[in-house]
Amino acid sequence: MKSALVTIGDEILIGQVADTNAAWISSRLNQIGVAVGEMVTVPDDPGQITSTLDRYMGLYDLVIMTGGLGPTKDDMTKQTLAAYFDSPLVTVPGVLERITAYFNERGRRMIDSNIRQADVPQVCQVLMNNQGTAPGMWFERDGTILVSLPGVPYEMEGLMEEEVLPRIRQLVEVPGVVHRTVMTQGVPESYLAELLKDLEAGLPACVKLAYMPQPGIVRLRLTISGKCAGESEQMLEVIIGKLEKIIPQHIFGYDDVSLEKVLGELLAERGLTVATAESCTGGNVARLITSVPGSSGYYTGSVIAYQDRIKTEVLQVDEALIKRFGAVSRQVVEQMARGVRKQLGTDTAIATSGIAGPDGGSEAKPVGTIWIAVACGGRVIAKRFRFGGSRERIIAQASYTAMQLLRRLVLDHI
Amino acid sequence: MKSALVTIGDEILIGQVADTNAAWISSRLNQIGVAVGEMVTVPDDPGQITSTLDRYMGLYDLVIMTGGLGPTKDDMTKQTLAAYFDSPLVTVPGVLERITAYFNERGRRMIDSNIRQADVPQVCQVLMNNQGTAPGMWFERDGTILVSLPGVPYEMEGLMEEEVLPRIRQLVEVPGVVHRTVMTQGVPESYLAELLKDLEAGLPACVKLAYMPQPGIVRLRLTISGKCAGESEQMLEVIIGKLEKIIPQHIFGYDDVSLEKVLGELLAERGLTVATAESCTGGNVARLITSVPGSSGYYTGSVIAYQDRIKTEVLQVDEALIKRFGAVSRQVVEQMARGVRKQLGTDTAIATSGIAGPDGGSEAKPVGTIWIAVACGGRVIAKRFRFGGSRERIIAQASYTAMQLLRRLVLDHI
Secondary structure: OEEEEEEEOHHHHOOOOOOHHHHHHHHHHHHOOOEEEEEEEEOOOHHHHHHHHHHHEOOEOEEEEEOOOOOOOOOOHHHHHHHHOOOOEEEOHHHHHHHHHHHHHOOOOOOHHHHHOOEEEOOOEEEOOOOOOOOEEEEEEOOEEEEEEOOOHHHHHHHHHHHHHHHHHHHOOOOOOEEEEEEEEOOOHHHHHHHOHHHHHOOOOOEEEEEEEEOOEEEEEEEEOHHHHHHHHHHHHHHHHHHHHHOOOOEEEEOOOOHHHHHHHHHHHHOOOEEEEEOOOOOHHHHHHHOOOOHHHOEEEEEEEOOHHHHHHOOOOOHHHHHHHOOOOHHHHHHHHHHHHHHHOOOEEEEEEEOOOOOOOOOOOOOOEEEEEEEEOOEEEEEEEEOOOOHHHHHHHHHHHHHHHHHHHHOOOO | OEEEEEEEOHHHHOOOOOOHHHHHHHHHHHHOOOEEEEEEEEOOOHHHHHHHHHHHEOOEOEEEEEOOOOOOOOOOHHHHHHHHOOOOEEEOHHHHHHHHHHHHHOOOOOOHHHHHOOEEEOOOEEEOOOOOOOOEEEEEEOOEEEEEEOOOHHHHHHHHHHHHHHHHHHHOOOOOOEEEEEEEEOOOHHHHHHHOHHHHHOOOOOEEEEEEEEOOEEEEEEEEOHHHHHHHHHHHHHHHHHHHHHOOOOEEEEOOOOHHHHHHHHHHHHOOOEEEEEOOOOOHHHHHHHOOOOHHHOEEEEEEEOOHHHHHHOOOOOHHHHHHHOOOOHHHHHHHHHHHHHHHOOOEEEEEEEOOOOOOOOOOOOOOEEEEEEEEOOEEEEEEEEOOOOHHHHHHHHHHHHHHHHHHHHOOOO
């Protein structure tokens, strides 16, 4: 089964928001073996919506369209679909009841535009929206299924999980295409490509290796398709075995698992707690660690010591060391790690101190210079890094590098 | 001038990354008056790249294509473009020099695939990439300009700023279309739509109002075009004046400014410092505040007190209060704000305590219940909120709400 995604929304075309819905939908479709052949974003414009449908209906097995179904006046997808399928808008009593209940539960008054959300083209099947008020719609014509969903991410996700994916799953036979993503930290893309050069050269034609860099992380995506289909799983095992030999210290997981989740599971498994003492990363390491549900089991707390006074007063860093070596130094970052571990009574700790920029750099310590220390058991390890790019990129790279260092220290792989 | 964007990359079609490049490019193009009529994402597949070019060349004035130019083996855009324009690949000495210098500066060895990056189709103009190794390319045919750029975000952005946008700017006459975005915090989209119902009904036909919600924030985008073009600016002033009367306490800025930046500027202007004491938000408020360059001028530090022990030991919250009212209570969050302000010696403070979920809720305090306290001068204000959605959404909503509360307290608008 081959699909295309259509996103409707001026806000995406003028660049105010990135299209995260399309990413989410294609990820879920790929998991059940439905390839996405194309994604397109068009404006809230009946003519362009119609010409896109003309192009895709009959060409793809499935077209999923998001956006343009809200109660506000800028949305016109439903009217366009009614015209496209030449089917009048009718009120669906079940939907109207649901919308009414939705408003009653929240103690909010229904307005006219909310009531009109219960109208759909007569020809479609209604998909119930349990997260909001705009129903989803399912059409079929010319061998193509067209699904229209609201653009609000959690409403779209709810409709996909509860209504759309279960139906699609029944329609598709899972083909032999297999994806696997190897998550790496600590090696830039082009250096990684060089390390893996021989491995790549030896891959059979049906295996595709793609590099997907983001700040601090490179994902290696392996796709096995075509002739190898029957042996995909075994082939993956062999290739991943080779990767684990070439870059053992850089791989932290598989299939889009996050480093914060991997680190959290490791800490939970070993019964260890963690605290962070952050300067240049400003709470980003703590935020990542606590983004994992259940992190309260191993995460105690943190001290963000942006000003030196907090480093000395709260984290008990020796003032003389800051004067002598500067706040961005091995000596200070080691004391920060020790200090936060002692103050918050944890088993392990992460500390960061550096220059995230754009200002504050010097010749000896240019923007991007970051000291990171990690502590576990009797060991405290500190390393100096030099990251490139914007303030945001530098903070992201430092945060992932810090978590990976602690992970390696806990595993005794450092 | 009308443009289309083409993103090449299997990683986007399988949903591993969202297409943030397209959002960035369209935002920059719109700023200089170039509308984006369509965005499409196609795989690293010569046939599909070619058929997309067939559709867009001649139809749009400008086509910007990103991706598929990296040194790794999965990229094939350049070969496809050479075939499409029937032009042989030739080595550009200036580019080869630059790539060589790039590698020398970083003390890295050049590999064969890096050298091949200096090859481009003979017919194109080369755009120098100062951030990386893959050059950009500029083609013209059938009245359409086609620009091909690498997909790595900071390389693409550098090429756009330094090479592409200056050339485009010379080609376009700025039309009368005006966009303005009003940033609001604290009102859900549908409630906002109701508040603005009468205003919307009275807008002239050439004015478009769009609601763009994200967790904790709703952007209101006003677009004025067509017949009103000559008076766009005056008309905007009038509409914004009305908005400021209807929702004065919810507007925090204009044109995509972030709340963290607005709050930072306010604190800097008043000479006030800030600290945060975070429980459920886990460092996210601190991260947002410190994401602003120059935040070290007003941000001192934070204590993330995930466990109650840290609340009592470091923030000096009364243990008896936690026992009596629970950690998620007015009493505790007020003491957290006072405690962190005293401990870190700041003028203002933000404190959060709540249940971000997915576990930990109860009937009295369901998931999404968050207490927020803000302190400034002699005042400490605490409010209880109930946010919906995922853990991530709840944390984001709580963080923006907390910053907005402090902003309103500092402005004495609460």
